[in-house]
Every structure is written in structure tokens, then in C-alpha cells.
Amino acid sequence: MRGVQAALLLLLALMAVLTAVAWAEGPTQSIPPPTPVSSGGGGGHRTIDFDRIFKALEDGKTQKPQKFEQLKKLLYIEPFTTEEYLSPRMALYTTGNETISRSEKANIYARVENPNPIQIRRAYYLYLDVLEPGATDFRQVNSIPQIIQINDYTYDKSTEQNFTVRTFPDLTDFKHLKEVGPVVLRMRLTDGLRPWTSKNLTLTVTNNPPNISNLTIQAPTPPRYNDPIVYRSEPADVDGDLINLTIHVLSGEGGEVGNASQDVRSGQVVDFRANEYGFFSKADAGKNFSYYYSFGDGINVSETELQQGPNLRRSALLYVDNPRVMPEDENQYWWQNYNFSIDMKNQESGEAKVAVTLLTNTPSHPWKRVASKEVVLGQDRAVVSFNVRPFDVLDANQTFSYRFMYTEPDQHQKDYTEAERKQPIGAKLVKYHLVSLPMFLNLGLLLLLTLLAGMVVERRFYR
Amino acid sequence: MRYELILLAALLGFLALCLLAHQAYLVRVKARLGRSADIHFNMSQLKDSLRLPQGSNFITIMLVSWNLFFVAVVFLYLLTPQVFAQWNYFRLPAVASWELGLLLLGVCVLVLATLINLYLPRIYGYYVISRQTKSLMSRVAPLLLTTSILSSSYLGTIYPGSDELAWRLGYVSLAGALVLLMLPVILSYLGRSK
Numbered sequence: 001m002r003g004v005q006a007a008l009l010l011l012l013a014l015m016a017v018l019t020a021v022a023w024a025e026g027p028t029q030s031i032p033p034p035t036p037v038s039s040g041g042g043g044g045h046r047t048i049d050f051d052r053i054f055k056a057l058e059d060g061k062t063q064k065p066q067k068f069e070q071l072k073k074l075l076y077i078e079p080f081t082t083e084e085y086l087s088p089r090m091a092l093y094t095t096g097n098e099t100i101s102r103s104e105k106a107n108i109y110a111r112v113e114n115p116n117p118i119q120i121r122r123a124y125y126l127y128l129d130v131l132e133p134g135a136t137d138f139r140q141v142n143s144i145p146q147i148i149q150i151n152d153y154t155y156d157k158s159t160e161q162n163f164t165v166r167t168f169p170d171l172t173d174f175k176h177l178k179e180v181g182p183v184v185l186r187m188r189l190t191d192g193l194r195p196w197t198s199k200n201l202t203l204t205v206t207n208n209p210p211n212i213s214n215l216t217i218q219a220p221t222p223p224r225y226n227d228p229i230v231y232r233s234e235p236a237d238v239d240g241d242l243i244n245l246t247i248h249v250l251s252g253e254g255g256e257v258g259n260a261s262q263d264v265r266s267g268q269v270v271d272f273r274a275n276e277y278g279f280f281s282k283a284d285a286g287k288n289f290s291y292y293y294s295f296g297d298g299i300n301v302s303e304t305e306l307q308q309g310p311n312l313r314r315s316a317l318l319y320v321d322n323p324r325v326m327p328e329d330e331n332q333y334w335w336q337n338y339n340f341s342i343d344m345k346n347q348e349s350g351e352a353k354v355a356v357t358l359l360t361n362t363p364s365h366p367w368k369r370v371a372s373k374e375v376v377l378g379q380d381r382a383v384v385s386f387n388v389r390p391f392d393v394l395d396a397n398q399t400f401s402y403r404f405m406y407t408e409p410d411q412h413q414k415d416y417t418e419a420e421r422k423q424p425i426g427a428k429l430v431k432y433h434l435v436s437l438p439m440f441l442n443l444g445l446l447l448l449l450t451l452l453a454g455m456v457v458e459r460r461f462y463r
Numbered sequence: 464m465r466y467e468l469i470l471l472a473a474l475l476g477f478l479a480l481c482l483l484a485h486q487a488y489l490v491r492v493k494a495r496l497g498r499s500a501d502i503h504f505n506m507s508q509l510k511d512s513l514r515l516p517q518g519s520n521f522i523t524i525m526l527v528s529w530n531l532f533f534v535a536v537v538f539l540y541l542l543t544p545q546v547f548a549q550w551n552y553f554r555l556p557a558v559a560s561w562e563l564g565l566l567l568l569g570v571c572v573l574v575l576a577t578l579i580n581l582y583l584p585r586i587y588g589y590y591v592i593s594r595q596t597k598s599l600m601s602r603v604a605p606l607l608l609t610t611s612i613l614s615s616s617y618l619g620t621i622y623p624g625s626d627e628l629a630w631r632l633g634y635v636s637l638a639g640a641l642v643l644l645m646l647p648v649i650l651s652y653l654g655r656s657k
Contacts, residue, residue: 241508335560393559397623429553430541430620434613440563443616446569447609450534453527453577461581463521 025390085120089113091188092128092201099204102174103239106203110187111283113163114153121150129188133181133205142170171388175239178298180207207302208238210266212293215307216382218271220311225285226409229274229310233293237266241297247272249279250290250306257289263305276311286314317347318354318377318410323419325402333426334391340370342404342417343384346377353377357405358386362425364394367403397427467546470634472621474536474641481645485586486653489513517597524601526583528644531608532637533576534569538615539633542568543622552619565616590647604643611636 025454061068110128114121126146129138146166153162174183183205187198235243246261260277262268274280277457280289288311293304321343328336346352357372370390375382384404390401401420408417432438493509496502504512544551558564592600614633618626642649 094525107570268499287541392556393553394556429559429622432562432620434617434620439565439616439620442563442565442569443612445563445566446573446612447531449570449573450530451527453530453573454523454580457526457577457580458523462526463519 029153035157070281072451085122086115087196088124088189089115089375090187090189090196090198092185092198094201094203098202099206101206101208101239102177102180103208104173106171108168108171108201110165110166110168111116111163112148112189113159113161114148115161118150120399122193123150124148125190125192126166127188127190128171129186131184131186133179133183134175137361138184138186142168172214175241175461177205177207180183180205180299207297207299209302210235210237210241210243210295210297211302211305212236212295214269215293215304217309219310223310224408225280225282225312226275231272231291233270233272235264235266235295236267237297239297240266241299243295243297244293248292248294249274250292252288252290252412254290257284278310285312287312295326300421314352318406318408319345319347319381320404320406320410320417323402323404323417324422325419331426331428332423333428333431334393334396335431336426337387337389337390339385339387340343340404341383343381344375344377344384344406345381347411348392349379351376351378352408355407356384357402358388358390359405360390361403362391362395362398364398365392377384392424393429395425396429397424465546467634469541471536471540471546474638477638478641478645480507481648482586485589485648488648488651489589500587510589515587515591516594517587521592521597521601522584522587524605525587525644526580528600528604528608528640529580529584530573531605531612532578532640532644534572535608535611535615535633535637535640537568537572538619539630539637542615542619545618545622545625553622565619582625587647590651592647596627596646596650600646604640607636607640611640 057068060071075326090110090112092108095109096104100106108128110126112124112126114124123345124147126148128141129154131138132143146168148166150165151162155162177183181204183203185201185203191196212233212235214232214234216227216232218232222228232245233245235241242263243266244261244263246259248259249257251257258277258279260272262270262272290306290308292306295302295304323342324340324342326339328338332338340358342356344354344356353374353376355372355374358370359367360370361367368390371386371388373384373386375384397463399420399422401418403416403418405416407415410417414423482588489506489509491515493504493506496504540546541550542552544553552564552568553559555564558567561567611633614629614636617629618633
């Protein structure tokens, strides 16, 4: 195929040269100049010229063989051969630092120069290999090779080279690395006949270790062993890695009493609930604890400093019994005092300071907090009582229940006792009689004010 | 409908009728004067010329009586939930629970009644009221109204118990007092009828 192309090119070149020579020599030439022909168009004119050229060459071949040979040498163009196919030149390079963190963008480029003319170029298949820290062999990064077609090159005038630059979408960062260190990259190129390999590009990949902040304990102050105690923290990782967070709860002596782990995302608020992991038991009441976190992203593992807390409150176990209420009289009107009382004692040795709160409940005022007091309980039974006036006029003629709440658990592990009074509150709404001092004051003052109002209006507006 | 409401409507209807009769009286006088003398005047000028001084004591007692009248109406109908279950004194538990709650309720009514009293008792100035009538009005009306207020207060103190006699006494006292307060208008109307 190439031979035919070459022959055609040779023929065309020969024609061009001979035409030029014929024009230059003028009428002295043996080949006469082209003359218009009356019997044809443009095509006929060319055919005549070509015939003359062809005849002149045939004549020259026989009559002047030496000059004909010189002409042949002059016009000879050597045929292209694949035997002298030149190897491409290639290089891997990065536009950024050669030391990058795992989450940084890796700007890796491949430059390929093809010194061969387009007529003989072949398509190249481009592979990127990586040797990661801890690995023994290179692995191919791009599962599908990039293809450089023969016309994919740009001509660089300064270097007089045809080149192309490629990036690798399969490798944008090194987040996936489980070890950090030097990462060696290389490029392989093949045209199907021969392979070529670039020089290695070595990048140093580093890791951003995770950190942790806002360490707090969410709990009542001071908490009981069975209160909802929550260890809260906010771990973060610049590389966005999943963080393995472990809490270590230590006793006052420094021994680890428990630990728990969670895999969490960066920036997430993490809670460890002591009740859920069973860090504390009744035996821990009154003891002080400390804790620390260990956390890692799979590459770096760190620990926080030792944090103090929680300091658990001594837990008293109460015995409560006989909640009762005694109204001022059997009518139990809303304006009367009621004596609410309950028997309480501490079942453990020593004294316990307990806050007791009384609440009453009517349809008009559901669970109204009435009074609260702090009592010191020993092992002897004590009566805790509240002499209060808990109701108002809206509670009249309604039944009520009441609740004693206390800050330590009772024998049923509850922190309250409830009871109900079946007899409704007296239905009477006004608490005084017609003949009474309050009524006298009410009506007397009202009549007096009425009289004053009449006098003022008469003096001001009726005179 | 509860009969207490019908009685209330009757009470207010009577008051409205009396006020209409008063207005008709003024119109009638204006028409008569207009016919007898060829003078042009308006109602305001007529009122100015008709107004008679009734004595400050009488007016003061009438003002007090009107104040008591409105207090007595509120006490009779709004003190207990018996008539208006949703609109009554006991819906304000803070006031009702207070020792001087009744006084506070009365003062609130008094403020409103004073505004009405700037106009209503002026009707007495357009009638010739005899001394006996004045004496009857100023002595009996406040007494009846006080009786009504006491009856209502008693009903409040025994609620949810009730006493039909006390309620009727309260209402009759109230109605009687209203008749006395409107006596000049009624007498004028009756006199014209004769």
C-alpha cells in the first residue's frame, strides 16, 4: 500500500518538475509549450500536456539515458519503513508537593512525546502502577487503560515534539491507604508490539491523626450510680476517616472497670451511656471515677488525658410507707389546710439526706408541686409531713390524689409514692358565711364606695 | 330556657320601655310646644329649658341607687354558676379565693356603673317629682337594693347549695327597686293616660 502511495507521489512530483522545466526552457525545448486546443475543454488541454510530458520522458529515456538517471535520482523519495520506529519519550510528574496528606488532592500527570511522523504512529495504551507502603509489588491503578490515538498529540514548537498530557481519574487522593509512607508511581505504555516503562515518581504520603474535643459528662450533680450518666465527646478527623473511639472508665485506684467502643464519623457528637454499658453498680455508690478516651483512624491511635468524674453519690435505700392526708375537718373545703404525711426511714447504716417533694393532682390542677423539704433520715422510722393549703376554688367538689417524691430510691426502687383520696373536696365555693367579718368587710366597704362614687359623680357632673 | 333568664329579660325589657317612654315624653312636649307657640327649637334647647333642679341629696341618693342596682344585677346573676355556668365569679379562682374577692367584683361593676350614671339619672331633671315620691324613692330603693345584694351574697356563700326563697327575694327586691327608680317616668306616663 505504502509502495503504491510512494509511486503516485513520485509521478506527481515528476510531472510538476517537468512542467516547470518546460516553461523555463521556452521554445528551445523539445517539448513544445502548451497551446490551446479548439476542439476540447480544460480536461482536453491537460490530457494533451500529460501526453507530451509522457512522450518527452519516453524519448529522454531512450535518447539521453544518463540525464534520465540523474532525474530519477533527483526526484527519488525514500520509502517509510517500520524498522526505524522511534520509542516514545514519557514522564510522570506532579504539580503539587511531593509530600502530601492522604486527603489532599494528588495532581499526577503523564506526558508522552511521540517522535514518529503521523504516517507511522501507532496507538498507545497507557497504564498507571502504584507501589503502596507495605506492598511488595506494583498494582495497576486504572483497570481500563487510557488510549492515546495517533492524532492525539500537540506540536510543541520550542522542543519540536508532538506530545500529549494525561491525568488519571482513578487516582485522585490516597485516602484509601491504611499505611502511610513513600508511594511509588510508574507509567507503562505499549503499542501492542513493544512495552515501555517510565521512571518512577515517588510521593511521600502522610496522615492527619484524629483529634477529640468537648469532653463532658452529662449527669445530675452529683449522680447516683443508676442515674443516666452520659460521656459525651466530639471526635474529628481532617481526612474524614471513620474513627474508632473507645472510652475507658477507671476506678479511683486506677484500674479499668469497663470500656466500650464505637465507630463514628468525623464531627459527630458521640455519647456513651453508662447504664447501657453497665459501668456502675450499686456497689459503686459513693466512689469516685475517672476516664479517658483512646481513638484512632486505622493509622494513628491516640489517647486523651485522664479526666475526672463521675463522683457517685452515696445511695441510701429508703423504706417508705403509709402515705396519708388529714384535712382540717371532715368537710375538707378547698380553703382549708391539709396535713400530708408519710413514714420514712433509711435502711442502710448512717444518715441519709433526702429531699421530699409533695405534689397534688386534681382535674383542674394536674400534678401541682405544692411543697418540698429536705430531711435527714436514720434507721428509725420518721414521719415526714406537710401541713399545706394546696387547693383553690376550682378544685372544689373534685377528688384528688397526691404524690411524695424523694431523691433516693425506696424499697421498690422507685423515687415516689402515690395515694388517692376518694372523698371529694368540699363543694362549697365561698369560704365565709353571710354573717362574718369578711362578709361584713366586703359588703360594708362596697356600700361605702358606692356612696362615695355617687357623691363624686353628683358634685362633678350634676351641678 | 331557665326562668331566671326570662326574668332577667323582663327586667331589662322594663328598663328599656321606661327609657322609651321618657324619650316619647320629650317628643310629645316638643310637639305640643311647637303647636302652641310659633317658635322653632331643637331637642337640645328643649332639654335645657325643661331641666328642673331636684336637689343634690336626691340626685346623690339616686346615683348611689343606680350603682347599687347594677351591682345587685351582677351579684344575682354572675356570682354563682347557677345561671351562667361559664361566666361567673368563680371562674376567677384567684379573686374568688381571696378574702376580699366580693369587694373586688363589686368595685369592677361600680366602675362600669359610674360611666352609665353620667347619663341615666339625668332623666329626673325633666319631671316634676313630688316630695312624697322623692321620699319614697330615696328611702326605699337603696333598702331594696341592699336587700337584693345581701340575698345574692347569701346564695354565694351557700353555693353549690341553693335557696329558692333567697333568690326570689333578691329578684323581687331588684325589680321593686327598678320600679321605684323609674317612678317619675311611670307616673308621667300614667298621668298622660288619665
